[in-house]
Amino acid sequence: MKKKIALIFGVTGQDGAYLSKFLLKKNYIVHGIKRRNSTLNTYRIDDIYSDPFSKKKNFILHYGDISDSLSVFNIIKKVKPDEIYNLAAQSHVAVSFNLPEYTTNVDALGTLRILEAIVQLNKKIKFYQAGSSEMFGKVIETPQTEKTPFYPRSPYGVAKVYSHWITVNYRESHNLFACNGILFNHESPLRGETFVTKKVVRALCRIKQKKQKKLFLGNIYSKRDWGHAADYVQAMWKILQYKKPEDFVICTGKQYTIKQFINMVAKELKIKLRWNGKGINEKGIDGNNNIIIECKKKYLRPAEVDTLRGNYSKARKLLNWKPTHNIKSLIKDMIEYEYNSDS
Ligand code: NAP
Ligand code: GDD
Numbered sequence: 001m002k003k004k005i006a007l008i009f010g011v012t013g014q015d016g017a018y019l020s021k022f023l024l025k026k027n028y029i030v031h032g033i034k035r036r037n038s039t040l041n042t043y044r045i046d047d048i049y050s051d052p053f054s055k056k057k058n059f060i061l062h063y064g065d066i067s068d069s070l071s072v073f074n075i076i077k078k079v080k081p082d083e084i085y086n087l088a089a090q091s092h093v094a095v096s097f098n099l100p101e102y103t104t105n106v107d108a109l110g111t112l113r114i115l116e117a118i119v120q121l122n123k124k125i126k127f128y129q130a131g132s133s134e135m136f137g138k139v140i141e142t143p144q145t146e147k148t149p150f151y152p153r154s155p156y157g158v159a160k161v162y163s164h165w166i167t168v169n170y171r172e173s174h175n176l177f178a179c180n181g182i183l184f185n186h187e188s189p190l191r192g193e194t195f196v197t198k199k200v201v202r203a204l205c206r207i208k209q210k211k212q213k214k215l216f217l218g219n220i221y222s223k224r225d226w227g228h229a230a231d232y233v234q235a236m237w238k239i240l241q242y243k244k245p246e247d248f249v250i251c252t253g254k255q256y257t258i259k260q261f262i263n264m265v266a267k268e269l270k271i272k273l274r275w276n277g278k279g280i281n282e283k284g285i286d287g288n289n290n291i292i293i294e295c296k297k298k299y300l301r302p303a304e305v306d307t308l309r310g311n312y313s314k315a316r317k318l319l320n321w322k323p324t325h326n327i328k329s330l331i332k333d334m335i336e337y338e339y340n341s342d343s
Contacts, residue, residue, distance in 0.1 A: 007031045010087030014190045017044035019233040031079045033064040066110030073117045085128045096156035107159035115170040126177040126240045129167040133184040143311040153303040177245045184251035188229040189337030205338040218299025220258040223307040227252045228325035238319040251310025
């Protein structure tokens with residue numbers, strides 16, 4: 001049987017790396033788009049990118065950028081994929097307040113560029129759009145489902161809402177197999193260092209190892225529904241294998257505050273942690289009376305998403321998907337990786 005071909009925009013990111021490895025195990029040929037960078041940024045996929053001259057390559061990288069229509073069009077034309085996963089984004093919510101125009105160009109128009117290329121080249125290509133729980137923003141109801149109205153709170157969230165609706169619109173107007181995964185926060189050892197879970201795990205491991213003295217954070221009272229990226233990329237694939245194109249919420253259904261997350265990490269690392277003070281003056285203090293955590297205004301956002309908790313009933317029923325990780329196994333996985341890395 002002919003191998004299926006997948007094309008991943010955002011292959012060098014956390015999800016791109018997990019999805020590539022998952023699809024290779026499913027016997028796909030995987031093509032990925034990588035941006036030109038002044039330094040190597042392929043550390044997450046170096047283990048699967050081996051010999052660039054081998055004739056039997058099943059993992060192939062191309063230079064491209066979703067802010068550039070021509071490169072998007074030409075790569076899709078050349079690769080002839082069966083499935084496209086659009087994971088490419090300026091994915092940091094706080095950064096989107098500083099770079100709203102750039103974020104909109106990539107996170108909103110980038111999706112349109114891919115959809116338009118599909119319409120021009122081959123309407124049979126299946127398309128997955130990486131939607132986000134950030135679209136629910138100032139939530140209208142809890143838990144959030146596929147039917148919950150959006151109320152985005154950041155330029156990132158607004159751009160993702162555009163991508164959500166343009167995907168629905170191309171599905172309905174051009175009869176594309178185009179789907180939105182509405183994914184809640186998902187983390188892993190490969191998470192970017194500036195997202196809160198990785199920042200906390202990395203810093204507390206380093207503090208434990210006496211490589212660092214303090215961790216600076218922003219709002220530690222927002223609540224998130226955190227899952228493991230390894231579970232969530234399976235859902236992406238299942239969404240494209242379903243008999244018809246639909247949108248799905250992917251989450252765990254459980255939520256914790258950032259402070260609870262910190263406490264769980266500290267406990268796992270056997271760091272005695274107590275808290276003192278209120279609001280921006282709240283501090284985390286270790287067993288030797290050292291202040292190891294401080295809150296800083298710099299990390300507060302102009303508008304915050306206070307609470308997110310999803311309901312994955314539709315995915316469980318139609319895709320037979322459920323998370324295999326819980327918060328404890330996620331934290332253990334992240335700590336283990338951090339301890340074994342030499343940074
Ligand atoms: P990530 O680690 O930040 O990866 C983003 C990827 O997009 C990287 O490969 C990045 O390339 C690439 N990229 C950025 N701008 C690009 C451009 N102009 N052209 C081509 N590629 C570009 O994000 P992630 O956590 O894997 O998330 C994957 C997708 O899911 C994103 O769209 C994100 O918004 C969405 N999402 C994530 C979560 C989550 O909790 N992780 C939840 C919901 C939705 P470089 O390596 O060169 O920067
Ligand atoms: N990043 C960060 N850094 N967040 C902090 C910090 C800090 O120092 N201190 C507190 N926080 C709070 C943020 O204010 C937010 O309420 C929460 O921690 C989570 O922040 P992030 O880890 O940056 O994730 P996010 O929820 O804003 O966005 C992530 O999840 C979205 C899905 O809901 C990203 O992966 C998005 O791309 C994704 O769409």
